[in-house]
Amino acid sequence: MQAQILFQNPLGEPTVPERVPEMDAILGKTFRVLDKGHIRVIDYMGTDASIVQAARVSYGKGTKTPSDDESLIRYLMRHRHTTPFEMCEIKLHIRIPMDHWRQWIRHRTASVNEYSTRYSEAIEDKQLTLDYQWRKQSQDNKQGSEAFLNAEGLGFDLSQGEENLHRLAQSEYDRRIRLGVAREQARKDLPLSTYTEAYWKIDLHNLMHFLSLRTDPHAQLEIRTYAEVLGNQILARWLPMTWRAFYDYRLQARTFSRQEMEVIRKLMDRPTVGLQDNGDLLQSLPSQRERQEFLAKLQGK
């Protein structure tokens, strides 16, 4: 075997993989989420430069200044050339209530090792809801919640009831274990608020997909909190160019349907563009709901 470099990478490919000092500084550290949850970065592979390097294998070799790198990353993001983003990988240690883990695990393109309550006794921590944290059912969004329940004493009573329930659930679990019931069966009535832990490994492309769904205002508050830590605290440190491009072309981008594009195009031909003067155009949208969605996008909501 001969250690000859055959392939000349335009970046002057490093023989030792580049690391990101801002990420190395947080490895193993704990970002607390919710009352007893957390996210920790265990390891990562790749940098903004790795994405550029992979893209240049496919799309040809170019110039090499950092500003060119950022342009290329923005180009890839804008045009949904997703494969170079798969070349980065991150491994996290997550601590999260089972209820939200149930949502998390629905993202199938990741590797997972979860704490097993067949092998070990269940984690005792459960997510507590403080008296001012109870949220009202949203009226116009069947799956959502809004504001907080603030009627006199309601929150306090609910939190008290929750505490009693947690206590009873734990004492039943403990009794079963004490009497020799198999752990796999003893756990059957743990509340969904019980914390679990997992190693979770995912590539950057799929991580961004996770983030775009789970930072959405329609995502449940709790998982959104995790997603925001993942984005603002971790991805922003790890891959700053990618993070900026993701923010501009995915998180803050808006998509308009065929019918909406027709409205926009017609608006541009009107002498004045203000929608108050051109309400007739809106009537061509398929439904009242889509008219509201359209206005919300234009108004930056």
Add this chain to the structure above:
Amino acid sequence: MQAQILFQNPLGEPTVPERVPEMDAILGKTFRVLDKGHIRVIDYMGTDASIVQAARVSYGKGTKTPSDDESLIRYLMRHRHTTPFEMCEIKLHIRIPMDHWRQWIRHRTASVNEYSTRYSEAIEDKQLTLDYQWRKQSQDNKQGSEAFLNAEGLGFDLSQGEENLHRLAQSEYDRRIRLGVAREQARKDLPLSTYTEAYWKIDLHNLMHFLSLRTDPHAQLEIRTYAEVLGNQILARWLPMTWRAFYDYRLQARTFSRQEMEVIRKLMDRPTVGLQDNGDLLQSLPSQRERQEFLAKLQGK
């Protein structure tokens, strides 16, 4: 567009896909599992003949009698030519406690639509454990259980405790809903024994992988019960040739390590083969545990 048949399939490819009468007879019907769970077949695509058809595209055209079809399917199974088995697909409606659904959903290569407790109120049913159904922690298998707890009155007390816990959990849930707490938050303390429902669609190759893991004696009793219905009641009806081959070459097959193969080969050269006379050979296996595993395989356990 011209409707000309260019490709001559050796099977005389049907213009209407073949159906399996035994499967059509059970479509939409309910196979009960556990106390309140079930499996129902919603739809399926493909027959044993579809596997043969796909294999012959890859591996060439052959003869055409039914016995040849079965030979080919057995050959594919034996030699792990897995892609033709991906050509069949099944869609099921599952009703299962969340605890076991947590295990089920770890199989990532399937499509899932689960009943949403954000959109709708949670299903009230919870899995009940009758007094004679409590299982003891296994001593030699950290994740398992064995026999049943039969000490005087223990099972009865445990079931009583479980019932109280279910009642309290349900009444807290109901109170939250009544007071206007968002469904997505009200559900947070539901016990894992709460039933959920899902549509679950998977291809045959991945279904067999699921079955080989979940019918294993080390799988948890509850999910094993579902897996056995899937195998014996559904797969056996749907694809009888594939089911027989799967049984012979996967479920009932045994794998021997490099070291175990050396022992077997040496045994074959000994004048007498009884392991009692050849215990010295066993010493070459790496550990006491592997010696036990080896003997268990030979003894058909």
Add this chain to the structure above:
Amino acid sequence: MQAQILFQNPLGEPTVPERVPEMDAILGKTFRVLDKGHIRVIDYMGTDASIVQAARVSYGKGTKTPSDDESLIRYLMRHRHTTPFEMCEIKLHIRIPMDHWRQWIRHRTASVNEYSTRYSEAIEDKQLTLDYQWRKQSQDNKQGSEAFLNAEGLGFDLSQGEENLHRLAQSEYDRRIRLGVAREQARKDLPLSTYTEAYWKIDLHNLMHFLSLRTDPHAQLEIRTYAEVLGNQILARWLPMTWRAFYDYRLQARTFSRQEMEVIRKLMDRPTVGLQDNGDLLQSLPSQRERQEFLAKLQGK
């Protein structure tokens, strides 16, 4: 086993899966593509109603008229609720030059059985380029092509050269086979234009992703031709509601970046909206290239 229907589906779930007569009419028929390629539908699972059915498991039960079904499908498409679309599946028989199959196969979420040139002799057909079919390298798009080479006699010469090359490649292949060279080695110099065949099975969600990439004007002409048959001839027949929604919310939709949305929002506040009067706003876009892309979207290109 008891054949009791436990689950009341709002649609009055059929015990025999619904079929689509327009699809049954084309099963096994051949849609010709390129000079010697084709697409044939072998089988399919699911209808527009299956998507609705799966969505209602997740998102709750609603009303039941056909117009409600279409609204729900449009809602799912618009808000990227993708899992119900995974509940439909299609199996195709594709005949395509290896060159374009190389692009096709990059879509990983499909099941494939390809004709094996290790088991069987290679298909003799090769894609021919007629004299007026040679395309010029695009100047502003590194990966594209445009117009046709029409200089005097050039196309004719090129087609002549191609024919000679095909003849030599085939005669070398035939000689190798005749002399007993293994098929797996004899094929090594077949031109990429050699036709191959495959069974290709994919779910609807991933099929639409394939279509959105491969019907794009930047996709190569040849694979675009296949994608257009898949969309216009097959998907439009199979799932007309889904096809219309896909057309409006995906194929003909346009996405605007954070910066572009700011321009649009500011335009709406200007007294006149014509971009000729508001060129200053365009300057806030990151680059000349993005200014062009923005205008192209507004102008419906």
Add this chain to the structure above:
Amino acid sequence: MQAQILFQNPLGEPTVPERVPEMDAILGKTFRVLDKGHIRVIDYMGTDASIVQAARVSYGKGTKTPSDDESLIRYLMRHRHTTPFEMCEIKLHIRIPMDHWRQWIRHRTASVNEYSTRYSEAIEDKQLTLDYQWRKQSQDNKQGSEAFLNAEGLGFDLSQGEENLHRLAQSEYDRRIRLGVAREQARKDLPLSTYTEAYWKIDLHNLMHFLSLRTDPHAQLEIRTYAEVLGNQILARWLPMTWRAFYDYRLQARTFSRQEMEVIRKLMDRPTVGLQDNGDLLQSLPSQRERQEFLAKLQGK
């Protein structure tokens, strides 16, 4: 954000990921394969210890000596607990003829960036077959090859023909490019022996699946050569404990069907085990082919 370590890993989890010096020593270096191909390691994530770390999250905490680590890895491999192996990742730069890349790319669970012959001119190198390298079609294995064609002058003639074909294909390609034909079209008649390059990233579990299929004696010689470099030169350096376990429990393991296990079990009860004395037992195997396969496994073939 607070940098507190909440989770006590039994291994005393490192804050800087462990590296493998033997791997760092070969990063970016070239392992030549075939006449002009190669494999280079670009980056990797994880060590044998990472697998242990992930397994202990799931399966509980244990002891911590290196020998315990190796036992645990062997246990995981033996019992197909595959998820901890997904926690390691490797990124390679592959240079390989398109013919064999066609086989490689069939492994769908990897990330790929391939050199694009739409963006750039095709690589000129083509795989050459020397006169003694032509292989005969296997008689008993439809997809295989064996020995070498050694009849007088045959190999020389074949290699001569190959060279002519390569020359003509290249000169047609060059002419098309020179006349302005789009690169995406000019490439259409490149021989399959043309080299391509790609970045290929895969997790360890899927890499081992690749290796178990592609180091098999039934795999084509060329891709087997790549697989052997991947195993012996790269995986053996990267994860020595995993490599040894993979060798013992996967590569050199043998699986026996239900019927074969019955024969083995009966053999063990006979006074002598030699198959020559117990040929009657073999008759219970389903076919002559399976009898041969059974003997081959026992004889270590």
